[in-house]
Amino acid sequence: MKPPRFDYFAPASAQEAVSLLAEHSDEARVLAGGQSLVPLMNMRLARPSVLVDINRIPGFGLVGLDDGQVTLGATVRQGAALADSELARRVPLMTAALRHVGHPQNRARGTVVGSLAHHDPAAELPAVALALDAEVTAASARGTRPIPAGEFFVAYYTTALEPDELATHVRFPVAAPNTGAAFEEFCRRTGDFALVGVAAQLTVDDGHVRDARLAFVAMADHPIRARKTEAALTGKAITPQTVTEAARLTVEEDGLEPADDIHAPADFRLSVLPVIAERAISLAWSRATAQEDGR
């Protein structure tokens, strides 16, 4: 399976990259890690006539650690992000999710921002971005604009990025003290895309949940923020009972439209969602309380 022809550019600056996108727009695709795009090109399902390779743009590979937020440039590799202990402390939910993203051979090239921009609905990182209210910076010849995660993920393989826009950074808020994060997914085989996934983060104050963030993978053609479940957890001291009750609420969240495909029918995903949510919430809770107890 060989890809069709295309014109290839490897710009040396963000400015060059966006002017290429401005010129070629609908005909162009951005190449970062290639772990999602190149298989589609090899199968001739994606046929961009122009490829803009952003891997040579200095600065795109940087991780910025500021007070209160973490910024990842467009070519920060998933593998490097996973191995980064500073990131693990500050954005534990992302670290937890990265373990489930493919295998090391994919993570060596795949990028965090690229996974968000590609938006496979069974991918793990979009749910993390949504749960954390992350913000993507989009750049074009017209300037830059921030796109909050809540607006970023539109539909299968579709984001709020315009055809001439490039995602240059993603910003994650730093987790507050006494926060526990967990990412659980259900797959046919380890490392596969999720059939069902739950990203969960709980911040605890004096034995009660002060902040609950929950998002689902593969339960619609975009990640779903589980507001009802979050509300049910907020203010509570988590017991096995509250976990079970909260998990039951997950299937009542708005906008659930799980896919029906050869790997699983929709009703299967709905059946398994509460099971996975239970695991994620329990684990996030035990990690949060371990922090609070100073363990």
Add this chain to the structure above:
Amino acid sequence: MAEVHKLSITVNGEKFEHWVPARLLLSDFLRDTIGLTGTHLGCEQGVCGSCTVLLGGEAIRSCLMFAVQADGAEVTTIEGLGEPSQPNAVQRAMHDAHALQCGFCTAGIVVGLTGLLQNCAHPSSEEVLDTLGGHLCRCTGYVNIRKAAAAAVASYAAEEE
């Protein structure tokens, strides 16, 4: 007239310069342009791991990269690791454990495990399985591959001491 790009690349310590079409995959460049056919194509989709090479010392799937992207890079293929008379620790361990049958997926696994051990002298068993999880084998059923990987980890650790 297809546009070509200049590619300067070091493979197994040897420098190559070629003009390549943009769409030429790194795997095909290695196999067809410079004749290193030890890297195999099992899917061209990034799943099977038969095409694994080291890019800057890190295991990657060469079927998911265009050759032109590797301009200026250092690549190691199976041909650059050990020799029949002087196998590396991973090759020795796989031979001892009967961890190969038809040999088609083997080079990828040798490269993948060698890359892991070169970057991480004491990987946990989870890390080893995570690397192995990126390789499909249809002949061995993995039982002996796991044994070989454990033995290779142990012998790397012993060599270090």
Add this chain to the structure above:
Amino acid sequence: MAVQARPKYVGGAVKRREDPRLLSGRGRYVADIQLPRMLHLAIVRSPMAHATISEIDATEALAEAGTVAVVTFKEIRDAVHPLPSIDLFPDSKPALHTALADGKVRYVGEPVAAVLATDAYAAEDAAELVGLDLEPLPVVLSIDDAVAAGAPVLYEEFGTNVANTIRQETGDVAAAFSAAAHVFEETFTIHRYGPVPMETRGVVAEFNATTGRLKVYSSTQFPHLLRAFIAGTLSLPESKVQVIAPDVGGGFGAKCEFYPEEVLAPLLAMRTGRPVRWVEDRREHLISTTQAREQKHKIKAAVDADGTITAVDVESWTNNGSCMFTLATTPASIFSAMLRGPYRIPNYRSVSHSVLSNKTPLAVYRGAGHPQAAFVMERTVDIIAGRLGIDRAELRRRNMLTSDELPSDRGTEIVLAGKVNYDSGDYPRCLSMALDLIGYEAFPARQREALRAGRYLGLGLCCFVEETAIGPFESAIVRVDGQGKVTVLTGCSPHGQGHVTALSQLVADEFEIPLGDITVLYGDTDLIPDGFGTFASRSAAIGGAAARKAAAKVKARAMQVASHLLEVDPADLEWADGEARVKGDPSASVSLAAAAQAATAMSAPLSEDFGFHLTGEDRFQPAGIAFSNAVHAVITEVDIRTGKVDIQKYVVVHDCGTVVNPIIVEGQVHGGVAQGIGGTLLEEFPYAPDGQPLATTFMDYLLPTVDDIPDIVIDHLETPTPLNPYGMKGAGEGGAVGAPGCIVNAIADALGPLGVHLTDDGPYSPAKVLGLVRRTQPGG
């Protein structure tokens, strides 16, 4: 002084001689072959499952700079015969595959046109541009639909989709059913999955205009048969065709078939005068390489009050896909012949149909019809045990043939292979060993305790007997050079099974020389006069026997030479450590090297009938099929909240007669079990109602990974077969035969408390299992 007995290689855990080369990337697979001026072939494949072809428009494709030629059926009609099937019966419908579609397409993926270009990328570009005008025809996919009255018929000339029916009968089935205390009836379905080796198919063909000979490299399991097929379809004498099997990256039955590309590439090499290469990509592989297993069985069992199964009556259907491919009736035939496995069941009737449909052609895959037979029989036994309240192991013991009852003529036959006459084995003992290893006695208590904790554990058994080591024969030539080094030419065609090592062990023991003194050559029909190839677990046993016999002949010749050179009577000589020695005077000896030098054409021949070289040739032609057997036992846990099936412990006790190399045999068991686990829990080739295959990438066709296969506990018996001079039976396939039966039995056992009744072989995906569980619950 006691002379140390030389340790034997045979039976030893000898590390493979094949490995150093393969481990260092020095394998040479068909896609690695590069010839000057080579052209690349791409195949245009039907996008529809059933249609007539109105027009093929190559204009745009030909306009591409890299395109050299586009060929359709009309350009090859007079040059290429349809691809033969070798296991048809006299009254089979010869629904044969043509090299390119002749006016009609019958499956998605069927080759319609061949495109030649200057490189693989250009070939794919051009293939995309070939315009196909197709008029859809009604599609028929399932067995039930294909045999229904009024079903769309794939071949009008036959008027039916039933291409073949096999009937076998022994004993008095009617009487047994009238006398039976109980009659059990079930319908079992087997899904479609397949061999899917890591290396896809490929062919490189070269034509030598001077000699008028074709040289064809192909990723094949049977180079000699392939030579015959290519020569036959192109109407060439066989001597004008040379086939070479290079390193082959797995076959499992997918590559002991004859494919259109294997005749198109040679034909186009002849026509263009340039080498032609075709390498299959993975998407093509998943839609056009043969698939396997899919069957349906309606079985009736007659059972006495004490659980003795007195008769089985079964009607079977195999979904052969669009045509009768090279080995087409074999899965149906093996099922029909082997269903009763190790059980007496003296009265038996089988009617087995091969059915055509608009799916990819179906052929053999590791085990061929045995996995289905073991599944159906062992599910039936568990169902009977459950209904009669008899322990599952006890019921099996009661019905099993004992070793005293062997040999046993089972009254059935397998196409091409011959009569089913169980030669040797100790089935009850294998069963006891397996029960011990899996912890059968202690299991019920464990199961109850787990259930109290809300966990569902199950234990499953699968006992089977397996045809191996089939003929018609295998041949070997053994030569010794002037330095005493030995070359073995074998008709085997290994693709991972370690035959170089195994055959070296056998020959080394015969001559008592070091392993490193032996070279084994195979795969080239010019080098090796005849052979049948590697499939049906035959090579180590039959090919190995032929090699050792040929070595024995050479040894006898060497002794003759020695007696001449030493001027002693042959009876005064003995053989040890690679040389002939005078008994009682070991210093008077003639080495293999010396014997070879004396026997070369440089010396005057030693006698009229001796010949010029130290060489020997032999065949081994088995008098009958050798039957291996095994028991698989597994403990699974089923998570009833997610449907996930976890394999906790997997045990295999097998008997393949004399074992040449235990680590190689164990490796074969591991690989086979892994394929069986994959087939039962993960792998499937589903089709949409319009005939579109739904598993066309490795994201959809789920091969098992390292996390899916547990460590496997293996023990074995060695019951040599009297049918082989060295007692060897075959070992390559058993792993895949036992897994579906024992895993499904274990799932059924785990979900027994929920009243689940399982009559299909999966795949038991989490969604399927959860669905089964829910349907047993109120409101489910």
